[in-house]
Amino acid sequence: MSRTVYVNGEYVAEEDAKISIFDRAFLMADGVYEVTSVIDQKICEFDGHMARLHRSLSELKMKPACADDELLAIHRELVERNDLDNGMIYLQITRGSAGDRDFVWPGDDVPSSIVLFTQDKDLVNAPTAKTGLKVISIEDQRWARRDIKTVQLLFPSMAKMEAKAQGKDDAWLTEDGLVNEGTSNNAYIVKDGAIITRHLSNDILHGITRASVLRYAKEAQMKVEERSFSIAEAQGADEAFCTAASAFVTPVVEIDGEAVGDGTPGPVATRLREIYIEESRKAAI
Ligand code: PLP
Numbered sequence: 001m002s003r004t005v006y007v008n009g010e011y012v013a014e015e016d017a018k019i020s021i022f023d024r025a026f027l028m029a030d031g032v033y034e035v036t037s038v039i040d041q042k043i044c045e046f047d048g049h050m051a052r053l054h055r056s057l058s059e060l061k062m063k064p065a066c067a068d069d070e071l072l073a074i075h076r077e078l079v080e081r082n083d084l085d086n087g088m089i090y091l092q093i094t095r096g097s098a099g100d101r102d103f104v105w106p107g108d109d110v111p112s113s114i115v116l117f118t119q120d121k122d123l124v125n126a127p128t129a130k131t132g133l134k135v136i137s138i139e140d141q142r143w144a145r146r147d148i149k150t151v152q153l154l155f156p157s158m159a160k161m162e163a164k165a166q167g168k169d170d171a172w173l174t175e176d177g178l179v180n181e182g183t184s185n186n187a188y189i190v191k192d193g194a195i196i197t198r199h200l201s202n203d204i205l206h207g208i209t210r211a212s213v214l215r216y217a218k219e220a221q222m223k224v225e226e227r228s229f230s231i232a233e234a235q236g237a238d239e240a241f242c243t244a245a246s247a248f249v250t251p252v253v254e255i256d257g258e259a260v261g262d263g264t265p266g267p268v269a270t271r272l273r274e275i276y277i278e279e280s281r282k283a284a285i
Pocket of ligand 1: 182183184185186204205209244245246
């Protein structure tokens, strides 16, 4: 079924959606994005995603395409027009098109481009919540500003393809022997009841799900350590998991061919997933 998508102020059928070949995201990956989950037709963590969107835009000296209340209205309209019960909404803002290719940014007279579309997916009942993910480790070769959510996703996509080629689900990206994050998620281990995940810096994306999950964990009196860990430490952990808007909390059961714990989803990841879904349902707008 054809979706209705949003392009530069208009709702159109996906086959009629058009963006200039000179759009800077097409030519130079000069754009930022957000992915927001939808549970039971409601939008999760909207404020968090908007706050990060503004930060990404501001770091790249890019203009917001429209105000947050307009963006919320567009999210809701797309949910309605596409009968979306569960899934994601993808939002992309680019530096627009100056009608030619140039390394120099266009002036303020050139409007940003904005595109939103829905993705239909039963995130709550994802089979990976029960099976867990098998990951491999790969040296992180992305650029150094991973805190900005740009559409420049070639390396994570290559890493994911390498994992698939090895019959696995995802890759954890490592640097100086330590885990940064997954290709499209934040990475965690659990040891002796403590939840360990890399501290925030420019090395990783500041996950919106990460912030909420750590808050819920602390509220549930779980111990949280924000620090780096190695693949060897992860392989020796009791549990591992990852978080993302499109994955909530998803267990990781194997790293580089070694089972984590007993090789099945652990109780901490399973409990955090339940809490996250319950709280997100309550707070969704
Ligand atoms: N890290 C990377 C590299 C990502 O691409 C993503 C999500 O796309 C995340 C972490 C998780 O971020 P969030 O929880 O905001 O979806």
